Structure formats: structure tokens, C-alpha cells
Amino acid sequence: MEIKNALLVDDSKVARFALRKLLEDRGIQVSMAGSAEEALELLSSREHPDVIFMDHLMPGMNGVEATKAIKGNPDTADIPIIMCTSQKSSSFTKEAKNFGVYNILTKPTPPDRLGLVLDQLASDVIAATLSEAPQDDREPLTDICLEDMPDNAEPEPPEDEAPHNGDIPASIAPLTSNLIEQISHSAVKTHVNNRLHELLSSLFDEQFDHLKRALDESSSKQDSVIEERLNAISGMIEERTQNLRDEVAAEVNLNLGRELAEFKKELSRNSGFTSNHMAELKDHITSVQTIDTEFWQTLQSEAIQQAHEISRETAEDIAQRTIDMFVAQQRSATSRIYTVALALGLGIFSLGAAWLAGLFG
Secondary structure (H helix, E strand, C coil), X not given: CCCCEEEEECCCHHHHHHHHHHHHHCCCEEEEECCHXXXXXXXXXXXXXXXXXXXXXXXXXXXXXXXXXXXXXXXXXXXXXXXXXXXXXXXXXXXXXXXXXXXXXXXXXXXXXXXXXXXXXXXXXXXXXXXXXXXXXXXXXXXXXXXXXXXXXXXXXXXXXXXXXXXXXXXXXXXXXXXXXXXXXXXXXXHHHHHHHHHHHHHHHHHHHHHHHHHHHHHHHHHXXXXXXXXXXXXXXXHHHHHHHHHHHHHHHHHHHHHHHHHHHHHHHHCCCCHHHHHHHHHHHHHHHHHHHXXXXXXXXXXXXXXXXXXXXXXXXXXXXHHHHHHHHHHXXXXXXXXXXXXXXXXXXXXXXXXXXXXXC
């Protein structure tokens, strides 16, 4: 499985930003928390990450306690945890893995070491070989034990394994002045490193805030300059377009004046009603009257002729209809007489036939 997102838990902004840069260079999306308490709250309120990078020493709940809390919760127990610390002793590594830490990264984290750990984590996830956190009820090592012991110091055996004969086993280093000096040197070194870490974090926060304020002021000034330049350009464009409109309007008015003057001259040349025009109009009216008189006479004679034709055709039509009606009446009367005569003849014939039939019967 490819590691796509990670949760980075560290109280130092310097350490968070440095490790986040390395992870983002590998294409990993990073969420950050400034304390173990904040990390636990994030895990309970959003989707779980593929891996958690946990700082060792933090104010409040430290990294080991946070790891125990995460591994003790069934919802988050399967998330692999990589602890980031300056402790390099084998005893610390063993103790951390007893509480469910997948691997250890030293601070500051070398990029190649980070790549190896992530590649191994991806391989273990694919092969399903991630070891579960052991159920260990022992208390974690104290900060003095984890930080103040020199790398070459050997841990003391448990009390139940302590010798009873007063002999010192070979596996236990004697508490010599050299060993005390090494322990003191390691404690001082750890204290100085922690103090430097705090100072660097404070310096980083101060510089970050100063840079943010400078960027905000620069952005505000830049916006003001841009707005001023835009207003100046807008005013210049408005002024030039206004001059251009005035020039165009003046040219149009001049051309229109010329056209109107020419049109007025043309009208003055063609205007007025002279005596010649009156004579021409009189002759035209006279000729129209003559034409109208001739046309009226022609129309009148044609109307009289048409009236005669209509009267003649109407008289002929009435006469023809009268004749047809008379002939039809005559034919109808003749038909009735013929019918009566035929009926009378048939009756006489019937009587004669009946008489003959009775006579000869």
C-alpha cells in the first residue's frame, strides 16, 4: 500500500515544518498537531492517517504516553507510529517498540533514512507483517532514563535478578568517576539541546510572525499601488476618449453644416412659381377640360346605345317567356281533355262488355 497521508505530532514548529517538507517531497499529504492531546482529538474527529510521526518529549502528554493511548484504542490501534527523538540507545529503541512504536527516527531526520523507513513500512503493510503492539503493563522509562543515560551505559538488571553474594556481575558497569562524568555530560548535553530547541522554536515563531506581517504589509501596499495605477490609467483613458469624442463630434457637425448649406442653395435655386409656370398650368387645365368634354359626350352616346340594347333584349326575353307559358298551358288543357275522353270510352266499353257477358251468359 502506498503511504498517502500522515499525521505529524510535535510541539516544535521548526521540527514540524522541516519534516513536513521532507514528506511532501515524497507526495505525502501531511496533517499537523502541536501536542499529543491535539493529535488524539484529531484522530477521533477525522479520517485516520496511514502513519503517525510522534515526537518523544512534549509538554503535557509525552510521545510514549500518546502511543499507549493510540494503541489502546481499537479504532486507532492499527495505525503505525514512527517516533522522532534524539535518543539513540538500543535500550530506548527496545522499550519504545514494547509500547507499539513501529520504528525510530532521529532528530533531525536524514532524508535517506526517512525514505528507507517509509519504503519498509509500505512493504510491511502490503505483506501484512506489521507486528501488533504487545500488551505490556510496565511503566515507560522516565525522561531521565531515556535522555540522561550515555549511549555506552548498560542498564541495571531487575531487582529479582540482583546477586545476593555481593559480587558485581560483569554485565554491570561500576559506578566510577568516568561513568558519572559521562552521565553528567549526557544530562547537560540533553538540557542544552532542549533549551536550544526551545529558543529556536521561539525564534522561528517570532521570525514567522514578523515575516507574515511584512508579507501582509507588502501585499496591502501592492494592492494600493495597483489600485492607484489602475485609477490613473482609467482617468487617462477617459480623458483621451473624451477628447476623441469631441473631435469626432466637431467633424460631424462641420460636415452636416456643409451639407445643409448646399441643400439650402439648391432649394433657393429651384423654389418659386413664375408666370411661365402659371401659363403652362392654364394650358394644361384647358386641354384637360377639352378632353373631359369629348370623353363625356362619347360616354353619353355609348350609354344611350347600351340602354336601347338592354331594353330590346329585355322585351324579347319577356315575349319568349310569355309564348312558352301559353304553349305549356295549351298542352296541359289538351292533355286533360284527352284523359277524360279516354276514361269515358273505357267506361262505355266496360258496360258493353258486361252487358254482352250477361246477355250471352
